Amino acid sequence: MDKTRILLVEDNLSLGAMLGMELKRRGHAVEIAKSGAEAMTKLGAAEYDAVVTDLKLGDLDGLEVLKFAKSKHPRIEVLVMTGHGSIDTAVAAMRAGAFDYLTKPVEPEELNIVLDKAIEHSRLVHEVERLREEVKDKYSFDGIVFSGTPMRKVLDLVSKVAATEATVLIMGESGTGKELIARALHEKSPRRNGAFVAINCGALPEGLLESELFGHVRGAFTGAERNKRGLFEEANGGTLFLDEISETTPGLQVKLLRALQEGEIRRVGDNHPFKVSGRLLAATNKDLTKLVAEGKFREDLYYRLKVFPIELPALRERPEDILPLAEHFLRKAKKKLGGAAVKFSPAAADALRRYRWPGNVRELEHVIERVLIMASGASIAPGDLPPEMLPSAEAAKNDPRETLDDAEKRHILQAIEDCGGNQVAAAKRLGVARNTLWRKLKAYGIPAKKK
Ligand SMILES: Nc1ncnc2c1ncn2[C@@H]1O[C@H](COP(=O)(O)OP(=O)(O)OP(=O)(O)O)[C@@H](O)[C@H]1O
Numbered sequence: 001m002d003k004t005r006i007l008l009v010e011d012n013l014s015l016g017a018m019l020g021m022e023l024k025r026r027g028h029a030v031e032i033a034k035s036g037a038e039a040m041t042k043l044g045a046a047e048y049d050a051v052v053t054d055l056k057l058g059d060l061d062g063l064e065v066l067k068f069a070k071s072k073h074p075r076i077e078v079l080v081m082t083g084h085g086s087i088d089t090a091v092a093a094m095r096a097g098a099f100d101y102l103t104k105p106v107e108p109e110e111l112n113i114v115l116d117k118a119i120e121h122s123r124l125v126h127e128v129e130r131l132r133e134e135v136k137d138k139y140s141f142d143g144i145v146f147s148g149t150p151m152r153k154v155l156d157l158v159s160k161v162a163a164t165e166a167t168v169l170i171m172g173e174s175g176t177g178k179e180l181i182a183r184a185l186h187e188k189s190p191r192r193n194g195a196f197v198a199i200n201c202g203a204l205p206e207g208l209l210e211s212e213l214f215g216h217v218r219g220a221f222t223g224a225e226r227n228k229r230g231l232f233e234e235a236n237g238g239t240l241f242l243d244e245i246s247e248t249t250p251g252l253q254v255k256l257l258r259a260l261q262e263g264e265i266r267r268v269g270d271n272h273p274f275k276v277s278g279r280l281l282a283a284t285n286k287d288l289t290k291l292v293a294e295g296k297f298r299e300d301l302y303y304r305l306k307v308f309p310i311e312l313p314a315l316r317e318r319p320e321d322i323l324p325l326a327e328h329f330l331r332k333a334k335k336k337l338g339g340a341a342v343k344f345s346p347a348a349a350d351a352l353r354r355y356r357w358p359g360n361v362r363e364l365e366h367v368i369e370r371v372l373i374m375a376s377g378a379s380i381a382p383g384d385l386p387p388e389m390l391p392s393a394e395a396a397k398n399d400p401r402e403t404l405d406d407a408e409k410r411h412i413l414q415a416i417e418d419c420g421g422n423q424v425a426a427a428k429r430l431g432v433a434r435n436t437l438w439r440k441l442k443a444y445g446i447p448a449k450k451k
């Protein structure tokens with residue numbers, strides 16, 4: 001390990017020399033400043049791990065040295081030496097961030113013990129910071145909102161597989177976040193500094209898709225006036241994301257398979273294969289096993305792609321994510337569009353949670369934008385939601401899945417809504433004691449408002 005660099009600030013020259021010698025004997029790199037001004041110059045010019053300073057210096061207060069050291073190097077450890085009986089200044093020093101104080105006359109052995117502790121403390125702080133960063137990098141996903149276990153499991157998988165070179169097949173209904181996950185896989189991978197190249201295989205006719213992916217040489221077809229690099233090449237050292245992979249034709253599937261197996265491609269109109277090094281991710285909202293069974297998707301390509309399958313659950317399969325996502329989109333939409341609404345009323349939140357979300361997270365995002373525009377008050381009411389989402393009394397009555405508890409909850413929330421959020425009034429209207437209402441609300445996770 002490197003020597004610990006210590007700045008000793010002591011205007012009593014013989015004491016400074018004695019302590020300095022002692023610290024050097026212990027293997028530290030020591031510099032001595034004979035005044036506050038000299039200490040500050042040294043602190044401004046070099047890095048130190050620790051400062052040991054007298055509190056009473058000829059020119060300056062040691063507290064000033066302490067504060068200056070901390071402002072220059074927030075993680076520096078400072079020990080102060082104080083004269084007998086000046087406990088007040090010692091307390092002030094501790095408040096200003098000193099690690100500890102020593103009372104004069106300072107015993108070299110005592111100084112060593114306290115200094116060792118300070119250095120150990122500093123080492124641990126560094127270590128904790130480093131680990132925090134590491135954990136943050138590994139397990140934090142910027143912009144991916146979730147609260148329940150299903151997505152937590154998906155993200156755990158993403159963390160694990162990102163570091164590998166494996167081809168990943170992301171499956172999930174439309175709007176579940178497949179592209180978001182593909183980007184996260186890239187961002188968490190060692191290729192994060194390379195390009196992330198995405199293409200929707202369903203958006204282009206076969207010929208065009210082929211030349212997009214593999215590139216072409218001049219004269220390969222009418223209009224090919226010059227050589228063109230394909231996306232496989234663009235993604236060298238990075239990640240190539242093939243969205244809606246089920247939409248590829250059998251002819252293109254053969255070429256993709258070859259690219260995957262050989263790690264080589266040919267530009268359209270060129271016979272020379274060359275190596276490509278992008279990592280491949282693919283996504284689909286179709287059931288590929290079914291397409292394979294029907295002969296519409298090559299089985300060998302399917303197995304090549306799903307080396308690592310990641311299945312994104314539909315939003316209705318993770319209802320605990322709905323409200324956090326809705327709140328996230330509300331904040332996002334407010335930044336973009338302004339608007340008054342800041343929260344969802346309990347009944348509106350309930351309607352969001354109960355809706356089936358066939359368009360998943362994408363639909364939720366759009367609904368929230370629309371709602372923000374429609375809502376007049378600070379609180380979003382069920383009436384602000386699109387009508388198809390409303391568990392209207394009729395619809396709910398006709399819903400054979402509704403349990404008695406659900407019906408009661410819906411009725412209670414509606415009553416509170418009708419009473420403008422006044423729970424006391426709602427209890428009266430429902431003909432139950434307030435405490436009964438509060439007990440029930442508590443079971444729904446809604447705080448009591450006792451006014
Ligand atoms: N967990 C999440 N947290 C925050 N935003 C999300 C989350 N999941 C999805 N989104 C957002 O929802 C929208 C749809 O996500 P994305 O485009 O990744 O879905 P998809 O599965 O690729 O959809 P499609 O099948 O329609 O292409 C995007 O705006 C995305 O940022």
Ligand SMILES: [Mg+2]
Binds near residue numbers: 178179243
């Ligand atoms: Mg998509």
